[in-house]
Structure formats: C-alpha cells, structure tokens
Amino acid sequence: MALGILQHHDAVAGTAKQKVTDDYVATSLRAINKFNSLYKDIKAEEIKTEVG
C-alpha cells in the first residue's frame, strides 16, 4: 500500500510540496520497518528448515 502511494504520479514525480514528499517517505519507511521484522522471522524459519 505504501509503495502504491509512492509510485503514484504525484509522488514519484517529485511535484508535491516538500512536507508532502517528506510524509510519503516517512509512511514508506514505517511500512518497510514494520515488514522487515516480519520478514526477518520468515527468513529465520526458512534457514532453520534448510540448515537445521
């Protein structure tokens, strides 16, 4: 969802005001950070299954 907003033509184009662009980045970083902790668990489980 955050990526979808970021890829919108008013976001990636860089035509928004600075504070709006700042919010696009902040929203994306929040999403990435939240997802990274989950993905870390997914990878950990996968590695454990592969390597034991």
Next chain:
Amino acid sequence: MANHYRTTNLLHTLGEDFQYTNSRMWYKNIDKLLKYINSKPEYGIKVIYSTPSVYIDAIQKEKATYPVKNDDFFPYADNANAFWTGYFTSRVALKGFVKDFSRFTQAVRKHISELKISNSSATVRGNTKQI
C-alpha cells in the same frame, strides 16, 4: 456527442486519483446510471461496461480513418503556465528510493508467494492478515 468524434462508439473512461477504492459503492451507482440512460430511448445512447479490446474491435468495424501524430506530448502542462518540465529529473533521491523499494517489494512478493504455494512456512501462515 458522437458528432464530435470519428466513430459512433465513444470511450468514456472511469477513474481518478485515489477515488475508486470502494468498488461495491461505485458499481452500485454506475449500474444505476447505466440502467437509467439505457431506459431512455430518446437519448439515442447505449452505455455498456467495456474494455480496451472491445472498444478497439468496435471502432475498427466502423473503418474510421485517423490523422497521424508525429510529434510528442512533451513538455506536459496541466494548466496555462504550469509545465511539468522537472518531473523526470527532480528529487533524484526520492526516485532512487522508489526504485529500490519497488525491487525489494517485488522480490519479497515472489518469495512469499512461493512459501504460500508450498505452504511450508508457519510464520507466513500465522501472519496472513499482515501479509
């Protein structure tokens, strides 16, 4: 309206920025509009839901001829004195970030899809809502 076009099949696109997220609400109302317009033979219009390929098929059957456009659409302007001339080059860090984020998302999406298909990850199973 058809007088202003080269074919009797006219394309009316649906969509807007950030607007069409609630499909149930939109289709319920568009259904009503289609039903109303089609119930009025005096309008001389038949409106249907369509697709690009259905539209192209329909106008090809009308054998309309079109002028050839050789120049391009740039620089884009959406208002008088409002040219978007910087939007491919400005905010390079943001553009780089979008590309990095997209690549990461795409890779992760494939990985998680595989895990879902093989049903091999308890972590994926336990977090279906968030994923």
